Amino acid sequence: MDPTVFEQAIVSGILIGGLYVLISIGLTLIFGVMRVINFAHGDLMMAAMYVTYWLFTLYGIDPYISLVVTIPILFVIGSVVQRFLIDRVLAGPQESQLFLTLGVMLVVQNLALLFWKADYRAINTYYTGAVIRLGGVFISVPKLTSFFVAVLLTALLYIFLTRTRTGKAMRATAQNREVSSLMGVDVRRVYVIAFGIGTACVGAAGTLLSTFYYISPTVGTTFTLMAFLAVVLGGMGSFTGALFGGLIVGLAESLGAVYVATQYRELVTFVLFILILLVKPSGLLGRSRV
Amino acid sequence: MTTKKSTSLPRSKAYVPLVIMVLLAAVPSVTSNSYVLHVLIMILFYAVLSEAWSILAGFAGQFSLGHAAFFGIGAYTSTLLFIWNGISPWVGMFIGAGLAVVLSLIIGFLCFRLRGPFFSLVTIAFAETLRLLFLNWGPLTGGPVGLLVPLSGDSPTNFQFLSRIPYYYTLMAITLIAIYVTYRIRNSQLGLYFMAIREDEDAAQSLGINIIRYKLIALAISVFFTALAGTFYAQYILFLHPDAIMSLNFSIEIALPAIVGGMGTIWGPIIGSILLTPLAEFTRSILGGGYAGVYLIIYGSILILTMMFLPNGITHAIAARNRPASRSLPRKRNHECVGS
Numbered sequence: 001m002d003p004t005v006f007e008q009a010i011v012s013g014i015l016i017g018g019l020y021v022l023i024s025i026g027l028t029l030i031f032g033v034m035r036v037i038n039f040a041h042g043d044l045m046m047a048a049m050y051v052t053y054w055l056f057t058l059y060g061i062d063p064y065i066s067l068v069v070t071i072p073i074l075f076v077i078g079s080v081v082q083r084f085l086i087d088r089v090l091a092g093p094q095e096s097q098l099f100l101t102l103g104v105m106l107v108v109q110n111l112a113l114l115f116w117k118a119d120y121r122a123i124n125t126y127y128t129g130a131v132i133r134l135g136g137v138f139i140s141v142p143k144l145t146s147f148f149v150a151v152l153l154t155a156l157l158y159i160f161l162t163r164t165r166t167g168k169a170m171r172a173t174a175q176n177r178e179v180s181s182l183m184g185v186d187v188r189r190v191y192v193i194a195f196g197i198g199t200a201c202v203g204a205a206g207t208l209l210s211t212f213y214y215i216s217p218t219v220g221t222t223f224t225l226m227a228f229l230a231v232v233l234g235g236m237g238s239f240t241g242a243l244f245g246g247l248i249v250g251l252a253e254s255l256g257a258v259y260v261a262t263q264y265r266e267l268v269t270f271v272l273f274i275l276i277l278l279v280k281p282s283g284l285l286g287r288s289r290v
Numbered sequence: 291m292t293t294k295k296s297t298s299l300p301r302s303k304a305y306v307p308l309v310i311m312v313l314l315a316a317v318p319s320v321t322s323n324s325y326v327l328h329v330l331i332m333i334l335f336y337a338v339l340s341e342a343w344s345i346l347a348g349f350a351g352q353f354s355l356g357h358a359a360f361f362g363i364g365a366y367t368s369t370l371l372f373i374w375n376g377i378s379p380w381v382g383m384f385i386g387a388g389l390a391v392v393l394s395l396i397i398g399f400l401c402f403r404l405r406g407p408f409f410s411l412v413t414i415a416f417a418e419t420l421r422l423l424f425l426n427w428g429p430l431t432g433g434p435v436g437l438l439v440p441l442s443g444d445s446p447t448n449f450q451f452l453s454r455i456p457y458y459y460t461l462m463a464i465t466l467i468a469i470y471v472t473y474r475i476r477n478s479q480l481g482l483y484f485m486a487i488r489e490d491e492d493a494a495q496s497l498g499i500n501i502i503r504y505k506l507i508a509l510a511i512s513v514f515f516t517a518l519a520g521t522f523y524a525q526y527i528l529f530l531h532p533d534a535i536m537s538l539n540f541s542i543e544i545a546l547p548a549i550v551g552g553m554g555t556i557w558g559p560i561i562g563s564i565l566l567t568p569l570a571e572f573t574r575s576i577l578g579g580g581y582a583g584v585y586l587i588i589y590g591s592i593l594i595l596t597m598m599f600l601p602n603g604i605t606h607a608i609a610a611r612n613r614p615a616s617r618s619l620p621r622k623r624n625h626e627c628v629g630s
Contacts, residue, residue: 088598089601092601094406095353096597097597098353098410099593099597100593102542102590102593103589103590103592103594103597105590106539106542106586106587106589106590107587107591107594109586110583110584110586110587110590111587113582114581114583114587221418225411225415225418228411232408264422264426267419267422270416270419270422273411273415274415274416274419277408277411277412277415278400278412
């Protein structure tokens with residue numbers, strides 16, 4: 001085992017893990033606040049990737065700058081999905097929500113397929129191929145930049161959840177919907193904001209990811225399952241859980257790609273997912289909340 | 291049993307689906323139009339798949355989203371046995387179904403501790419794992435190129451026909467058997483156990499029902515027919531590709547007729563398929579190959595609208611309207627997702 005190969009895998013694992021954290025926090029926020037498992041999560045990320053791609057291709061807007069566009073757009077999409085679709089089935093059985101988000105997944109994915117075909121696309125900026133050398137380890141500049149932006153956004157979200165009135169209302173709703181409603185929290189408004197923020201998180205991650213990852217209409221499903229894996233690992237609905245979960249999945253995939261085989265990278269995610277759900281469905285950190 | 295009653299069409303309307311089946315059986319004597327027959331075959335195809343899915347999901351309440359994997363096992367087993375050993379797909383069909391059932395029992399044994407959406411998630415993960423394995427096992431499955439079923443002309447012993455009519459009647463026979471099995475399940479103690487598990491697992495267990503065992507029985511019956519349909523598909527389409535037949539999208543397509551038509555009913559999946567499949571087929575033939583995914587946009591929209599306005603499906607909605615005194619299928623919101 002070559003030590004630099006190992007170090008290289010660890011570094012790439014942490015860098016990609018930072019993005020997984022952002023995706024997973026979006027998912028866990030939605031689950032924590034309204035107990036909805038959103039199957040369209042990864043596909044909404046795919047939508048953000050295309051927004052970034054077209055802004056870059058048509059107008060030459062740098063992917064990192066396009067964050068100021070994708071985050072609001074995805075926030076609006078998420079809020080609309082919650083307000084007009086999911087809100088109607090929240091009181092129903094859980095499978096209604098599951099099937100509804102599956103429906104959203106089908107629509108989003110196949111609309112993308114209709115408009116942009118199944119082609120794999122990539123964004124080629126002047127820094128796409130840039131690397132920094134640190135000892136024996138090569139670090140891709142876009143991966144590193146994306147990692148830091150993801151960490152920054154995660155930190156901002158944490159501050160929002162703990163310091164602002166709306167953030168506190170969201171956490172209260174996650175803990176107990178009835179009681180927070182009695183305390184004067186507008187629960188339906190909180191739901192709309194939570195779904196919007198959760199989707200904005202995955203949208204931001206999509207933009208950051210598109211600086212070094214291929215873009216295609218079917219890219220979402222893997223990320224949805226990856227996010228579920230991370231969230232289940234850390235405990236459904238837990239912010240810190242999603243932090244650890246995201247990093248662990250990033251590392252596992254990166255090491256799996258090196259030591260198993262590159263084409264089985266996705267496979268590592270799925271097998272891990274099955275194992276974790278079977279062995280410890282309540283997550284490694286036990287259960288906690290947003 | 292009120293539950294049992296509320297899952298069926300009102301007695302006065304019970305003949306309607308039968309009439310539909312008789313009419314469907316008579317179609318080839320009226321027209322031999324190849325396209326009409328193809329659409330009818332696809333209707334039956336999704337009807338039998340959804341009927342099988344509904345045994346597990348509708349009656350026992352376990353929402354598998356990985357049935358495409360079992361379908362794929364059935365299709366690949368019979369095809370590979372035919373290519374390698376010259377075993378007739380008529381025989382391979384049952385070997386494939388047996389293999390799929392064995393695999394499903396292993397998966398089910400491991401996964402049935404998980405409840406609600408977590409069970410659905412793990413079935414997706416299993417199916418995706420199998421799809422990726424099949425996609426990467428080049429020598430076995432042809433990998434990303436796909437697998438062609440060798441042509442043997444008009445060869446009834448090898449489950450290959452030049453006309454669509456024998457395919458049509460073969461599939462109709464499988465569908466009728468699946469309907470009959472569902473009917474027998476619904477009117478038996480087994481069906482009551484399934485529904486007890488669906489309504490409340492903890493209550494069912496406390497009444498002494500071995501819930502894992504009955505979930506496994508539901509899974510095995512469901513997977514058996516799913517794999518049979520897999521072989522049918524292989525012989526009818528004569529081309530297999532993991533992305534086409536083992537994907538999550540296909541698992542959703544399997545489930546959709548039952549969800550729209552009404553889960554936990556005998557005729558719901560059939561009615562669902564009669565409504566949905568022509569929509570997909572017509573969209574495909576009007577728009578052509580370049581817009582292959584358009585019907586999935588329509589399916590997705592229908593799924594969303596069904597959940598919003600008819601969460602229990604069409605059959606239940608009709609039944610509820612005709613019998614205003616009785617409630618439609620009672621379903622509770624289940625907060626407890628993960629088994630302890």
